[in-house]
Amino acid sequence: MILKNAFVLRNYSETPQKLDIKILNGKIEKIKKKIEEKNDEVVDLDNKLIIPGLVNTHTHAAMSVFRGVAEDLSFDTWFFKVIDPLESKLNEEIVYWTTLVSLMEMASNGIVAFCDMYMFEDVVAKAVADFGMKAVLTRGLVDIDGNGNGRLKETFKLLEKWHGFENRIYIGLGPHAPYTCSIDYLTEIAKISKDNDILVTMHLFENSWEKEKFNLKEILKTGIANNQLLAVHCVHIDDNDINLLFDYNVFISNNPSSNLKLGNGIAPITKMLSKGLNISFGTDGAASNNSLNVLFEARLSTLLQKKDNPENMKIEDVIKMLTTNGYKALKINGGEIKEGNYADFTILDLDNPSFLPIENIKNHLIHSNPKIFATMVNGKFIYFDGQFPTIDKKEVYKQFTISYRKVIGIEN
Ligand SMILES: [Zn+2]
DSSP: OEEEEEEEOOSTTSOOEEEEEEEETTEEEEEESOOOOTTSOEEEOTTEEEEEOEEEEEEOGGGGGGTTTSOSOOHHIIIIIIIHHHHTTOOHHHHHHHHHHHHHHHHHTTEEEEEEEESOHHHHHHHHHHHTOEEEEEEEEOOTTSOHHHHHHHHHHHHHHHTTBTTTEEEEEEEOOTTTSOHHHHHHHHHHHHHHTOOEEEEESOSHHHHHHOOHHHHHTTTTTSSOEEEEEOOSOOHHHHHHHHHTTOEEEEOHHHHHHTTOOOOOHHHHHHHTOOEEEOOOOTTSSOOOOHHHHHHHHHHHHHTTOTTSSOHHHHHHHHTHHHHHHTTOSOSSOOTTSBOOEEEEEOOOGGGOSGGGHHHHHHHSOOOEEEEEETTEEEEETTBOTTSOHHHHHHHHHHHHHHHHTOOO
């Protein structure tokens, strides 16, 4: 396949230019000013901008079923009183359909890859496999209820069945949070991470009471970050914690909408960036955001950090966080449009008044109003001009509605 006539932003530090891209076996084979080859499928992308695929480094995809279900509540009421009890109604079938809805939403927002932490990850993997997206999937791990081992067994099964599937699906370890995982459990998880060379992702210091109850050094001394830790939120951390996160090479997922909506605060992103930490963006689940759009997260985070100093969070740094940093956080290759890389693209429509003047399109990506035209993963379109070519949208919506009614307890 040859993508023709588009502007291409090869990576965060360059300037978009008109280039053709040839894709073969899911990878970028050639990038040139003009590629004229017969017998290839040609996709004319005139008036479009191709950028490296956007990455969502934290979500709970199946939680689309809880979107709008619990609003205007404190974190404790939201989680312990509403969401946690409703989660007991979920099953494999429900999670399959509700995950697909989130994959559709992410694709329509230009997201090519994401990191998930939830339950029934076997069917989450099936949804990702069917839809065509790229993901690191983690079974949420908790041992305070005595079933820590059962959840680890699920992780081992996932590893065996899905890790490396079509160079798109990878398995990681997902200890839920310091308040649901004991130090012994984290130590065991750290060992499994090292033995299998897979990443760990964990909610960390999302709430102020976590900072009071738990000690970051004690958590990191378990070895949890020795292979790779993607820490989510990190809102309530001080300068010492930032130094520790840097020393242990911890990756950070910044989820500003969720943090603000649940009243948890604003993460010290500027401080972490100046220390040199790898920071990327996550949406969190649709129950606490309520949209899965990392371009929005990037803009919100940037504006929050510019509040006191407009020189904070420069455009190129933010594009890097959305792309290159996201891939590094997920421990997979990508984030740049270059020969040999997988063809993971976010394609924007330049037929958009908020993208004029066209000379400044790179700046419009963060501070204007981007419109997504198409999303491609490993050389295949998963979203194209309002359509989802890999699935039957009507059937997904129908099954989603049935699932929602079952979870909430609405009789037919
Ligand atoms: Zn989360």
